[in-house]
Amino acid sequence: MTKPCIICVAITGSVxxxxxxxxxxxxxxxxxxSTHAAFEAGATIAHCHVRNEDQTPSSDPERFARLMEGLKRxxxxxxxxxxxxxxxxxxRARGGMLPLRPDMASLSVGSNxxxxxxxxxxxxxxxxxxxxxxxxxxxxxxxxxxxxxxVQATRMAADGRLRAPLYVQFVMGVKNAMxxxxxxxxxxxxxxxxxxxxxxxxxxxxxxxxxxxxxxxxAAGGHTRT
Amino acid sequence: MTKPCIICVAITGSVxxxxxxxxxxxxxxxxxxSTHAAFEAGATIAHCHVRNEDQTPSSDPERFARLMEGLKRxxxxxxxxxxxxxxxxxxRARGGMLPLRPDMASLSVGSNxxxxxxxxxxxxxxxxxxxxxxxxxxxxxxxxxxxxxxVQATRMAADGRLRAPLYVQFVMGVKNAMxxxxxxxxxxxxxxxxxxxxxxxxxxxxxxxxxxxxxxxxAAGGHTRT
Ligand SMILES: [Zn+2]
Ligand SMILES: [Zn+2]
Ligand SMILES: [Zn+2]
Ligand SMILES: [Zn+2]
Numbered sequence: 001m002t003k004p005c006i007i008c009v010a011i012t013g014s015v016x017x018x019x020x021x022x023x024x025x026x027x028x029x030x031x032x033x034s035t036h037a038a039f040e041a042g043a044t045i046a047h048c049h050v051r052n053e054d055q056t057p058s059s060d061p062e063r064f065a066r067l068m069e070g071l072k073r074x075x076x077x078x079x080x081x082x083x084x085x086x087x088x089x090x091x092r093a094r095g096g097m098l099p100l101r102p103d104m105a106s107l108s109v110g111s112n113x114x115x116x117x118x119x120x121x122x123x124x125x126x127x128x129x130x131x132x133x134x135x136x137x138x139x140x141x142x143x144x145x146x147x148x149x150x151v152q153a154t155r156m157a158a159d160g161r162l163r164a165p166l167y168v169q170f171v172m173g174v175k176n177a178m179x180x181x182x183x184x185x186x187x188x189x190x191x192x193x194x195x196x197x198x199x200x201x202x203x204x205x206x207x208x209x210x211x212x213x214x215x216x217x218x219a220a221g222g223h224t225r226t
Numbered sequence: 227m228t229k230p231c232i233i234c235v236a237i238t239g240s241v242x243x244x245x246x247x248x249x250x251x252x253x254x255x256x257x258x259x260s261t262h263a264a265f266e267a268g269a270t271i272a273h274c275h276v277r278n279e280d281q282t283p284s285s286d287p288e289r290f291a292r293l294m295e296g297l298k299r300x301x302x303x304x305x306x307x308x309x310x311x312x313x314x315x316x317x318r319a320r321g322g323m324l325p326l327r328p329d330m331a332s333l334s335v336g337s338n339x340x341x342x343x344x345x346x347x348x349x350x351x352x353x354x355x356x357x358x359x360x361x362x363x364x365x366x367x368x369x370x371x372x373x374x375x376x377v378q379a380t381r382m383a384a385d386g387r388l389r390a391p392l393y394v395q396f397v398m399g400v401k402n403a404m405x406x407x408x409x410x411x412x413x414x415x416x417x418x419x420x421x422x423x424x425x426x427x428x429x430x431x432x433x434x435x436x437x438x439x440x441x442x443x444x445a446a447g448g449h450t451r452t
Contacts, residue, residue: 110402111337111344112374113352118337120344123402147373148338148404155405176336176349178374179381183420187413194409 006223008045008202009038014057014087026051028063032070038226039075045104046071047081047141047225049088059089064097079103081141084129086119094125098132104167105133107140109156110149113176119145130161141202142168145177150188154195165198169225170217173209180209185216232449234271234428235264240283240313252277254289258296264452265301271330272297273307273367273451275314285315290323305329307367310355312345320351324358330393331359333366335382336375339402345371356387367428368394371403376414380421391424395451396443399435406435411442 011034016024025034028050035046048071050063064082071080081104084094098105107129108121133140140162142153150170156162170188172180185203192199202223205213210226217224237260242250251260254276261272274297276289290308297306307330310320324331333355334347359366366388368379376396382388396414398406411429418425428449431439436452443450 110372111339111346112372113337113347113349113378116349118344118346118348120337120346121339122344123339123342126339145374146336146338147410148371151405151407151410152339152402176378179377181377184373184377184417191410 003221005218006045006200006202007043008047008081008223008225009035009043010047010049010204010225011035011038012049012051014049014083014085017055026055028067028070031067032074035071035078036074039078043078043226045079045081046075047083047106049083049085057088059084059093059096061097061100064102065100068100068102081105084108085143086121091125092128095129095132098129098136098138101136102138104139104141105129106143106169107133108143108145108149109152110146112145112149112174115175119177127161130156134161134163139163139167142166143171144168144188145171145174147184147188147191150192151195154192154199157196164196165200166192166196168192168199168201169204170201171204171206172213173206180205180212182216186220189220189222229447231444232271232426232428233269234273234307234449234451235261235269236273236275236430236451237261237264238275238277240275240309240311243281252281254293254296257293258300261297261304262300265304269304269452271305271307272301273309273332275309275311283314285310285319285322287323287326290328291326294326294328307331310334311369312347317351318354321355321358324355324362324364327362328364330365330367331355332369332395333359334369334371334375335378336372338371338375338400341401345403353387356382360387360389365389365393368392369397370394370414371397371400373410373414373417376418377421380418380425383422390422391426392418392422394418394425394427395430396427397430397432398439399432406431406438408442411439412446415446415448 025031052058082102157164203213203217204225251257278284308328383390429439429443430451
């Protein structure tokens, strides 16, 4: 029996604007229609960011609520995952939408460098976001930008800060963090399997590495992000 | 022929005070005498922090200059490595002592979580510290708190921001960063050997893991930190 592959679609990141690509959906109705098309094409999870009117990233719970409402109507049964990423807000504002009880939310459990800054996820904020997800029954997708993030997630599951089984996303291709590297990708899988045998994982390649990461992930029995 | 093992002694970290352990050398004359004893016992590299009068961490170049002067007099031939770690100062103040041209200085090339905060090494500061070390002919010891830091160092050597051969320290046992894990330790060595075959490495275990990390490192042909 073959295991189904979960395809997660990230319609709108936090950075690109219509100046970069006019097709980027930034208004909520555009995001809903774009996700609907991906849902029809077979995507199972929608990874969601919201934007302000000027296209800058936002964590506004009211915007997230409107997006969730549209997705539930147009994509019934699709898993809705909201981003708690650091580009969209500061501190606990990043988790202000968790009481909306989306199916999933992204969770970074460590810090690392990004192309031009530090992606800061201080330990007390990580613990608070994890506790909010437990309280509101939100399944985290662990965003692993480095090896220690995988290890840290397994420790948080072991001590009850996260609920097992884990769902971990390996993120590769980020400048100043982890590049796409096949031996490291394989070691990520081995390490997760060793420390959390019941975990599921998916691979996300940033920029030019996206298609290659999709191929590696599907061939290795993981899930993937487009 | 056997390869000599380099023992690096870190006499004074940035955190403990005489309230924690009355034997911690925090005044410069205490540091010089303590290093002298380690030098007599076979240590080759002195990893140095300096403190203010109240024992808080400092990056004051004048203090570093007095420490270097004492070490050169009492421990002739010992390799002097100054810390540019983030606990002792903010931003470029961390590298203000590099014009003293110590033999070596520590260099973090990525960011990660520490027990209660983010250890911030933003990309522009990393590049500035690396450039200062090139300009003043200071050999960096790369402090690798996570796997991507090893990869990043090899990329910086490949594009000329660092001078090969690299000297990399694997730091394990830091809460919220990388624990002591034998399979990960072995993978660190394999990855460094694959990406920078001419590199040397040493292992540093924090707290309770120190002795085990010494054993692993010496047995695996690396250098070590006490
Ligand atoms: Zn995202
Ligand atoms: Zn629709
Ligand atoms: Zn140090
Ligand atoms: Zn002496």
